[in-house]
Structure formats: structure tokens, C-alpha cells
Amino acid sequence: MAQTLLAFLLVNSSAKGPNLVFRWPPNPETTSRLSRPLPHEDRLELDNPWRAANHNDSPQITVEASSEATATAAEDYQWKSPSVIRDRSRSFPRSGSLPTSAVNALPEEHFFDDDELAEDPTDEYHRIFDYSTQFLAGMLCPKTSLCHQKFDLVIDNLLFIGHPVCIEDGGHWRFKREKSSSGSRGRSSVNHESMDDIKSDTSIRAYSPTGKNESSWLHMFHFVLVLDLPDSSSSASGNMSKYFDTIYKQIAFTITAVLFQEQVLSNFVELECDALGSLEAECIAKGEPFSAFMSQALQISSIASATKALFDAVKSSTMAYITLNDIPLELQLPPFLDHLLHGEDEHELDFVDHQEDEDEARLWGCDLSFGWRLPSLAPWKSLLLLEGDQELDPYINLRGPHVRPDEREHAEGLIRFLETASVTLSFSDMANLLDWDLETQIYPTVRWLVHHRRAKVVDTVHLGLKTIFTIPPKFDAPLSTLSAEFKRDFPQPEIPPLPSLLASISEASSKQSDNHFFAVVVRSKELIPLYHEVVIWLLKRDMLFTLHLRIRIVATAELKARVRRAHERKLERSRGQRHQDRVGSSLRPRDQDPAFYEVNARRPGSALFPLSPRRVHRFSRRMPSAESESSRASETHFIHGGEDDEEAITDESDDENIAWGSPENTLCPSLISDPGTASPLERKWLAAMSEGKDEHIARRFEQINQYFDGKSTDDEILHRAEISRKQLREVLHHYDEYVGTVFFGRCTDLKQHEVTNLPAPSVMP
């Protein structure tokens, strides 16, 4: 947005015709473009012999070619990104904006009937984008049937977006009363409740404007955003319309909604237009320069000053805090909106923690789901507070004297939240500590802070800095700038220069052990508090990411062979026994023994966690594993009872459901891709892995192997299974011992990814 926004315009229409009331900036300029796709940059279309012959004077040729082209073809332009053009504009004989060249290129007679021809083209009061303000205002005041809906108009490389609103048939400004009519106004899709809300709120108390505020002349007003139409070939199709739609919803619609409300309630827009109009007339009469008018306008009109503030905020990609008729407004565009316009380097996207499914996006809410690139909002993440403006510091607002007594409690709660928040504390721990509910209290607060750019969500950092970090392939600023800032913020001699620090961090991940931040960089307990600051500094600039452990289970060939052999033995045995003894079938109802349901209910996740809808969904997906566990529980139960026959029979009937497949298929190693939904055969393999293990280790493995799908991170596993890191390590260690050496280890790969092959025991029985 910062790139494409050229100007804000406020246009109105009255019986006297359309008029441009205010604009910011005073003299917006379009980026210059070539008049047609010319071989300017490297002159490739000139053939090689020609190039050879004219080797030395090619710069001159360029100039000739481009000026010639402006004279011949008026229509086609090749879009160049602003930065390119700015660099190259030196070589242009005149680097004027496009409309100049295009207008010049038209045959002179074209203007013979033009009503604005009499005007001085350098008259800043009446020219904008090389159109007369009168003409452009006319174009931006559509027919009333196109009012109260999204407006967009493209003229060559300029895009005008807005939401024109007009007076009712009876000559009054008022809210539309019926919901149905507002629906039929074509407000597209979602997120437009605000205007409807405003209406339903206010229509009762102020359906008819009071007499003193009666509007006298204003028929229509239109707050317009002028954008430089980006190159459609720079981004994937479809992105462009999302981009414009976001700008429309976040800015054009919101501003219009407030202005419309104020116009209806207090005739605000008309009064402002009056003031600006008479000021302009006065300035023209006095012969004051346009800039003088603009600076005075900013003082007398809140629309003018708000427009300027909004423009500056958008250009600097920050939040705009503006005031329209004493109504404070906070407006912003998603920080990554401009990225939609560029073919993104794929690798960069790797370091964006994509929200994997719609549920996660919903956790953030619709305002934050698009163009924000937020990591998933999960209980095992933490909050990193960013410094805000002093005057808007929530502490001051919350502690200030104007807080009402009934709000005092909330305010104190918030202060406690802000004081508790830390990168070392996960959201779930915070919820416990504050005694707040995660979903209804913690998350909304986090969302608010993130939305207002006061905080970001990061991975939890170990208190002793024993976290393994990695660095992204790109930084937002050049390393030299970052190094200088780092030096300024951390002048202590113990802290190495930034490049050395980054080098140590990036090298660490290849080590087998002692690859965490403490071992690699800090090395001394006394320095931990200081390095906490360093870590936070780096996290704020997105220069540090936590590496995560992800685990997969491999069923090795030996294991498979063992399971198969066991199965065959059982088959033989049961064949021998079956004709002797048929007790088993009568015992089948045992499966409905309530004890089994208890086993089931004690599964981690199903009972120990409060189930959010998302998790219910997750666990319902995992139901097969729940069944498997109960069936395995039944096996152990039978074994303890010493009823071998029954075990054999139960087992056999289970086996009937198992697709054993061909020996070739089952005898080469494979990944158990999602142990949570393992097939019966995979369950047999998982069970066989636990043979000969300590009972509590085996049980824990059963509990947590559903997370060994290569997707869940270590943090997630620890949180969901409610075990400690040590316990996880213990399980991994035990299931590693048979193959020993190479395999296990805290293998650390990409920031977000590691594959750890957890091998199955491969000792032959």
C-alpha cells in the first residue's frame, strides 16, 4: 500500500456541480512510465550488428527512441516499478509524469472543445494528475444509483477507489432504516457490520437531523483513494483484487462510514466543505500560493488534518490515529499487504508460520487473517511485547485518572497481563498464572495487542536460554545497519558483534549436542539476563527463530518381520487349539466392560484438556487409535488374567481385520505417517516396538506416539501430552536404544522442521 497509494481526495457534489474539496498530498505525482514497451533498459530489440555498429553512442539512441515513441503512440505503457523508474529517469529528457507525455502526444486539435483549456495548466488549485479538478471531480461523482456501494474506476494507470454516499430523495441526509435496503446496496460480503451497526444504533435517536444542522446544499460526497495501478504481471492473478479489496474495506469504507454518520447527525461534512471552500476562494482571491492554502486548511479542518495523518501513516506502514469531528479512529493496513504485489520468493514464505487450517485462522479473527502473516495462536506460544508510542502507552491509559471505577478492575487485570507477559511464559502458563481463561480472555487480549502492533506471538524461549535458534535467510535491513544498531544497544564487552553472534548461532545447528543458545553463545550463568535482552532484540527484528523437534516413527524391516512371524505362530497355535476349546466367543461381551471405557476416557487429550471445537475435531480424527488402545488394553487385561486362550482368539479375530498385504509390501521399512490414525497393522507394529520395555515407558510411548507424525512440534507434544521435556527425552531415548548410535539425537534442521526418525527396536527375539 505504501507503494501504490498516491493521494486521498475528498470530492463533493451540489447543485453547482462536482467539486474537489480537499486532497493530500498537495501535488501527487504518478510514477513515470514508458509510453510503450520500449527496448530502453538494455536495448535488446536492436539487433546485434546494429549494436556493434553503434556501440559507443547507445545512450543517445535511447533518448531518441523514447521521445520518438511518445510522439507516435499514446496508448500503451509498460509499467515499471517506482524504484526502477526513479533510477532511470535521469536518462529521460523530461521525466514528467505520464499524463503529460500522453496528453502531449495527442494531436493538438483534440483539445479544441475542451472546457478546461482556458485554465492555466500550472494552476495548482485546479489541476491534479494533469486533469482539471473540475473534470476529475465529475468523474468521481457517479450517478446516485451507483452511490452507497463500492466504487472503482481505472483510467490507464490510475485507480480510484471509494464509497460514494449521497442525499436521500427527499433532500435529507439520513440513515437508511431497513436492513433489507442496506443489503440491497450491494455491500459486498463480510466485515461490513460496522456501518450497519452504526446505522441501527443511531437511526433511532437521530433518524431526522435536528433543524439547526439541516444540510442546505451538499448532495453527495466521496472519499477517494488514488492508487498507482501496479503491474498486473508482477503478481499472481487474483492477488490484485484481494489487495484492492483490503484497502477498500480497511480505509475507504471505514472513513466513509464515519463521515456519513457525522454528516447525518451533525451536518459535519457540509460544514467542513464550506470552510474549506471559502478558505480556498479566499486564498485564490488573495493570490496566495497553493501551499499556503494547504497549510491553513490543515489547521481549520479536521478532515484535512486527518487525511494528512492517514496518508503519512499508510506511507510509513504504521497505525493511523486520527480524529474526525472528535471521533477517534484507528486505521491500518495489514503489514504484509504490499507483498501481494510481488512474486514472492518462495523461501521467504518458509519462515512464515502459515496457519495450517481455517480453524487456526479463525482463532485470529477475520481482521487479522489476511496479509498479517501471523504464526498460529496456540497455547504453547508466548507473547513478545513491543514498545509503543509513549502517549499511547496502554499503561498510561489504564492508570490514568479517567478510568471509571467499574473499569478499574479490568484495567488492573490488563496491567497484570502486560506485566506477566514474557517470551519465557507460554499462553497456557499465563492463563494458569492469571487465572484467566485461555480462549475467552487470553486470546482476545493477545489479538488486540497484535492488531495494535504492540506485541507479537513467538515461540516460548527457555528460561535458561537453552533454546535452539536459527536465523532466517533474509533480514529486513542490511546487516551493517543492524550491526550498528546492535552495537549501540549492547555496548557491553561481553557481547560479541552481531555478525559473530549470528555466525555462532547459525553454525550451532549442525552440532549433535550442546547446540542451544546457552551452550553456544552465553556459556555463563551470570550473562543470562543480559542475553535475554539480546534474544528479545533479535526476536523483535525477526532475526531469530526457534528450531523445533518433530518426530516420525519408522517401522523397520526387522520389526515387520517379527510381527509377521508372531502372527503366523499365533495362527498355527490357534488352529491347533480352536477345535479343542471354544470358550472365547462366549467371552466377547467383555469388550463392553465399563473398565474399557475408563481406559479410553483417561487418554491424554480427551479428558485432561478442555476441548475446544478444534480439538474435538482433531481427536475425532484420531478415533481409530483410541479404539486400538482399548483393544490393546484388553489384551493386557487378558494376559494378566492368564487366559491365554482368550487372548489368542481375541487377537485372531482382530487380525481378520488387518490387511497384511503382500510380504514385499510389509517387509520393507516404512514411515507410520500418522500414528494417531494408524491402521490395525501399524498398530501391531507400534505395539511390537514396546516389547521388552519398562512398563511406564511403554505406556507413555503409547500415549504420545500419536504426535510422532512429523508435524507436531516438541512444544506442542509437551503441551498436549502434559509431560515434561525430560519425560519426552526419556521415551525417545528408550525407543532408540536398540539401534543406538546414529539415529537418535536432537536433530535440528530448518527452523520449523526436523525429522527425527525414531527407529523401532530391531533386536531379533
Place this chain on the structure above:
Amino acid sequence: MPSETFLPRIHSVFYAIFDVKQGPKIVYQVPEGQVSSSPHPSSNRVLFNFNDISKYVIPSNPLCGRLVICATRNHHIIGFPVSILGSEYKRNYFRFNLCFVFERAADLSCYKPIVRKVGRVLAACEEESKFLSSSQSSLAMHAILEQLYEDLNSYSETSIPIDKFNSIELKIFPFYPNPPPVKDWQVPLALINLKSRVEDNWDLTVRKVCEHINGINHVRRIAQLADCDLQLTRQAVAHLLYYQVIMTVDIFQYSNMYTLRKNVQWLADEPHVKDECGPYVTKPGKPVPDWPKLLFLYSRLKPGKTVFEWMQGHDIHELGIDVRRFTSFGVIKGFLRRVHRYPPLVYSRRRTSSPLILNPLPPELTPMLNGEHHTDELSTHFEVGWPLLQQWLTAIGGGKGNGDFGEVVMIYR
């Protein structure tokens, strides 16, 4: 990769002029009756009312000769208003516009050149033979509209002869985004059999460049091998990238480092990855390792560990794996990425020469050690291999060698 190569459907085509008596009016439209001119439309087939948008369709002069797209509630109207001057016209000018109507959500990028061209051709016809303004020949406009509507919607191309000299020749091209700029150290890799597609009328450079695209040569090397200008070679590669027939990977060296990308968590379970990997990466005649083993090997590629060290650590020779194909498979499928070495010089104290140095140190190397250039870039820029560059860096940093670069540090990212 563009996901939507399909083209938007034309809902209506209409031809409007500025009528001397009635002002802007629609002369012909196809299909009939979709754009209403009366204020109270009778039929509900009507897309929108012409009066709402007439000022954008037949605008005053400042907009003539410009592409104008306006919108109604559900539709976008794209047109190219033209104004032709002449004393033979009653008002000394003749204004017309041929507009296409699309759904509001449609992406109109591919129609912009079409609309401009139609406008220009019709303007030329009018200037030459008064094709539009004379009452006889203007009847032909209805047939032209019909053909535009039918052909562009059905075949995405059309050829409409207008008179002896003029015809409308149109073809709509699906829209691809521009590829990122090509760098000298990138290695193009063909995704189709390029050589079988080469035709005689192709650009000479592209033809020469195609011969050297083998997944091993980098752009600068290709320019040398093909004896082409470097900038032309970059352009040729960019062209092939645009049409998505090649992709770029990195230069393969045993000193490279790789790391897994996040999406391996999904890709590891994809049949097109796990089934294709083994046969692709194994040398001919060797047994194909199973996917868990290969995935494990992939997971051991880490920043800070060269391919050579990784090979030694995991007996890659024994397994019969072609390491170049092993890494490029991961890069092509998108779950592996190259980790580059960025060597910034930490202190700017200048060191002169060092006895280690065999070749003279290029003076412009030191300024490039600011953490913004990786070693592949430096290698291609100075046309030296990693071993020599390593020596240079050691000399500049005053290190002891063997991985110690002194004041030059290595950031892997």
C-alpha cells in the same frame, strides 16, 4: 505459479457513440437487451443501466485515448473511448467506444491489450473510410460484435476482416506473473525436454542457451559456453522461466550446505515424493534405498555441515546415491533449500597481504564482505572456486585457515 490461467467470460459487448441529438447511446449490443438504456428496465435479464455509466463510456476529451474501466454493482465495463476530430462531423468530432462487460470479480489483465487494439483498429477504419460514421457500413458493427463475443468466449482468439485493408486479429494470452530477476549463479534446470521443442524461428540466444541447460551449468557459465552476452543470457533464461519450462537451482558443490524446509512435513507423505525419490537419486545398477532411510539422510543435511562432511558421516558412497541428484531432487520438490554462506568482515581493519595468498587478492572483494553477498555470488563474480575464495577470505580476515577466517565470520542462512 499462476493458479488461474482460465480467462474471464465476456458477459456482453456493446458499441456506443456520441449521438449528435441524443448524446451517449448504445448502437448495438450482443447479446441483445442486456444493457438497458431506459431508466426503468422491464426485464430482469438486464445487467445494468447504461445511463449510470455513460459518462465513463463516452467521456469528454481528457479520457479519450485512455483505457477506462468502470464498475456497476456486479460488473466491470472495460473500454477504450476514442474521439476523432474532423470538420465533416456535425460537432467536429466523432466519439465512440467498444466496451466489454465482465463480472466484477473477474481479472481483466489479459483483456486490456485486446480492448486497446480493437479501439485502435476501429479508429483507423473510421479515419480511412468513415467506416463507423457512415450509415451503410456501420451496420457491419453488429456482426463484428457478435463475432467478438462468440469467438473470444469460445476460442479466445478471432480474426475479423473489416474492409480491404483492415481486420481485427486478436488472441488472448493467459497471464503469467513475471519471474524474479535471474542471477548469474543460478543453475537452470529443464522441466520439459527443451531440445525437442526448439524451433528454427526461435530467438538465436535462446536456442544457443538451451543447448547448455543441463542442471549443472550456471548462468554465467552458460553465457561462456554458448558464447553469448551475459545480459542476453539472463534474459533468455528469464524467458524460459516465464513460460515455466525451467526452474533454477543452485550450483552443486561438495562444499554446499542444505537444510530441510518446513513443508517436508506434508511432502514426506506425498506419493510423488516418496515413490520417485529412490529411483531418481540412485546411481544406475545400485539397489534403491527405502524412503525412511532417504528421509533420514535428508534430515541430516544441516546449516554448517557441508555435503562432503555429510557424505562421510553417512557412508553415502556405499549406498550408491548420486549426491547431486539427491540434493536437486529435494530442491525441485521444494522440501530442501540451499543454505548460503554470508561472509561479513567484522572489523574493518585492513590487512595487506598474507603469505598464504597465491593469487593477488582482488581489491573489490573486501567491500563486498558486508554480509549481503553470499559465497556463490562472490565465486561467480570473481570466477574462482570455493577453495581459492576460502584462501582469500582467510587472508582478509587474518585467520589460521582450515575453517578459521579470523575477522571474517561465516553466517549460514
